[in-house]
Amino acid sequence: MxxxxxxxxxxxxxxxxxxxxxxxxxxxxxxxxxxxxxxxxxxxxxxxxxxxxxxxxxxxxxxxxxxxxxxxxxxxxxxxxxxxxxxxxxxxxxxxxxxxxxxxxxxxxxxxxxxxxxxxxxxxxxxxxxxxxxxxxxxxxKGDLVIPESLEKPASHAKIKTIQNMCASHGIDADLWVSQNNRTWDTLTEGEAAKMLTALKERYGDE
Incomplete structure (x- = not known):
């Protein structure tokens, strides 16, 4: 056998x-x-x-x-x-x-x-x-994506608002999340905001 x-x-x-x-x-x-x-x-x-x-x-x-x-x-x-x-x-x-x-x-x-x-x-x-x-x-x-340097500029108001709204709808403390990454809404970059949005969408789906 x-x-x-x-x-x-x-x-x-x-x-x-x-x-x-x-x-x-x-x-x-x-x-x-x-x-x-x-x-x-x-x-x-x-x-x-x-x-x-x-x-x-x-x-x-x-x-x-x-x-x-x-x-x-x-x-x-x-x-x-x-x-x-x-x-x-x-x-x-x-x-x-x-x-x-x-x-x-x-x-x-x-x-x-x-x-x-x-x-x-x-x-x-x-x-x-x-x-x-x-x-x-x-x-x-595929999850190991590198954010290019060109994205390292302040996050747009629209992107920040989207993150805040999605966090609010799912009971997430957005202010705490940002502060835990040693950032404020004013210093959050486009790359970091993109990662936050990706994490939210992977967990809760597209809104």
């Missing part, structure tokens, strides 16, 4: 020809991921949802809700799965997102829950076996 190849061997496999792009990021299909594992020595590969103990649903959610400027609410939604590869069992919990944005309550669907579990499976496989791991390295590196 052939054993699954080592982490180092599986990481060397180029999975990009089997990927599809969504939101500018390459994704490996969960079914193709299983095929590749079995082609490289795995005898048994599958995953299954771990139900929420309180509801029996596949969806895990926080009790706290967040409301945007339009009155739409969302909470921290996640899914959890068990991954079985031969004699090994792993668990993986992953947020349910809309691209890089949180899912609003009025757009939650079974498809988003399913996508979250599929993504959890592929990521879990990458972490524990090495297959497709470099896809995740590439995705994480």
């Amino acid at each position: 052939m054993a699954l190849k080592s982490y180092e061997e599986l990481r060397k496999i180029d999975v990009r020809p089997f990927c599809k792009k969504r939101d500018g990021i390459e994704y490996l299909n969960w079914a193709k991921c299983i095929d590749l594992l079995r082609d490289n020595g795995a005898e048994k590969v599958y995953w299954e949802p771990i139900p929420n103990k309180e509801t029996g649903s596949s969806l895990i959610m926080s009790s706290a809700t967040f409301t945007d400027g339009k009155g739409n609410t969302n909470r921290c939604y996640e899914t959890r799965i068990k991954v079985v590869i031969d004699e090994n069992e792993y668990e993986m919990q992953t947020p349910v997102t809309n691209g890089s944005n949180p899912v609003k309550d009025n757009s939650m669907s079974q498809q988003r829950v399913w996508n979250s579990m599929c993504r959890a499976f592929v990521k879990c496989v990458a972490i524990h076996t090495g297959l497709g791991f470099d896809l995740w390295v590439k995705e994480e590196d």
Whole structure:
């Protein structure tokens, strides 16, 4: 009986020809991921949802809700799965997102829950076996953006107002946030304001 190849061997496999792009990021299909594992020595590969103990649903959610400027609410939604590869069992919990944005309550669907579990499976496989791991390295590196020097001028009044309004709508103390970064509204730069807006939009979505 052939054993699954080592982490180092599986990481060397180029999975990009089997990927599809969504939101500018390459994704490996969960079914193709299983095929590749079995082609490289795995005898048994599958995953299954771990139900929420309180509801029996596949969806895990926080009790706290967040409301945007339009009155739409969302909470921290996640899914959890068990991954079985031969004699090994792993668990993986992953947020349910809309691209890089949180899912609003009025757009939650079974498809988003399913996508979250599929993504959890592929990521879990990458972490524990090495297959497709470099896809995740590439995705994480996208967050390391450098703000050019040309942006280091005082933040515009419009940008500051947008930050203040978004913070107010989500219960964030904007003045405290700025002071913790050793800045005032008068000394805040365009680059710093851009980073603040990006952080707000990644957490709460576009307003």
